[in-house]
Amino acid sequence: MQTTVVPVHHTPLNVVKSFLLIGERVVIVDAGMRGGAVRIVNALQRSGRSPADVSLIVISHSHPDHAAETVPLKRLVRAPVAMNFAELKYVDGSERCPSTPTGLAGRLFLKTPLPHLQFESFRPDLNIDREFDLKLYGVEATIFPVGGHTPGSLAFYVPSTGELLAIDLIAGGIGIGGMLFNGRPIFPPFHEDKAQVFRSLGQLLKLPGLRKIHVCHGGPLRPEAVSRWLAKMDRSKAGRSGVAPGAGRERRTMA
Numbered sequence: 001m002q003t004t005v006v007p008v009h010h011t012p013l014n015v016v017k018s019f020l021l022i023g024e025r026v027v028i029v030d031a032g033m034r035g036g037a038v039r040i041v042n043a044l045q046r047s048g049r050s051p052a053d054v055s056l057i058v059i060s061h062s063h064p065d066h067a068a069e070t071v072p073l074k075r076l077v078r079a080p081v082a083m084n085f086a087e088l089k090y091v092d093g094s095e096r097c098p099s100t101p102t103g104l105a106g107r108l109f110l111k112t113p114l115p116h117l118q119f120e121s122f123r124p125d126l127n128i129d130r131e132f133d134l135k136l137y138g139v140e141a142t143i144f145p146v147g148g149h150t151p152g153s154l155a156f157y158v159p160s161t162g163e164l165l166a167i168d169l170i171a172g173g174i175g176i177g178g179m180l181f182n183g184r185p186i187f188p189p190f191h192e193d194k195a196q197v198f199r200s201l202g203q204l205l206k207l208p209g210l211r212k213i214h215v216c217h218g219g220p221l222r223p224e225a226v227s228r229w230l231a232k233m234d235r236s237k238a239g240r241s242g243v244a245p246g247a248g249r250e251r252r253t254m255a
């Protein structure tokens with residue numbers, strides 16, 4: 001059974017969203033923020049599915065707009081929660097997930113309450129720290145630990161339709177993403193390791209059959225647009241700091 005990607009919007013104007021991966025079962029990607037659990041269950045029902053169909057909740061990374069509703073969502077759908085345990089300390093109440101601005105939009109966004117949203121801490125059930133096949137959970141998709149945006153960031157690929165969920169490796173639109181010009185690639189508000197973001201995007205762009213890139217803020221993006229954006233970043237970075245996004249990619253290809 002083919003897997004379908006269904007976006008679940010948490011705000012107007014395509015600014016923040018989660019995703020459902022719907023196949024024989026349903027995998028939820030990200031719990032969203034305030035009220036997100038109810039919005040996700042409503043979206044499940046609109047898709048003709050119920051909480052009983054959910055086999056797994058995967059939290060792509062621990063920024064509050066992705067992880068804040070994990071506990072309420074788990075209560076509603078009663079499915080295990082998976083994430084990269086590299087970020088365990090950011091969800092168990094020990095530390096806040098870092099938010100290093102990528103530019104002016106990120107610096108301004110840091111002055112709003114959303115990046116500082118407190119949420120109920122939790123202990124995930126399953127560690128995803130390597131490539132992970134979701135077939136066991138009734139969905140034809142693969143999870144890749146990509147890091148970069150945060151240390152344990154995850155991306156998702158549905159090979160049958162060529163859809164990539166790049167989550168916050170990149171965004172589309174204006175400001176922090178969404179609003180207008182959603183197909184225009186931009187940096188999301190925060191990244192911890194831009195060089196790793198560029199390496200991961202370079203690798204993901206090589207996925208066979210890639211046709212569409214979903215992101216949480218704005219989008220979707222066309223792979224050609226992301227390739228061009230990456231090449232532009234490559235040229236400007238190479239000129240300024242010597243951190244060339246393509247450099248790691250090339251080394252890896254040649255190794």
Ligand SMILES: [Zn+2]
Pocket residue numbers: 061063149168
């Ligand atoms: Zn994020």
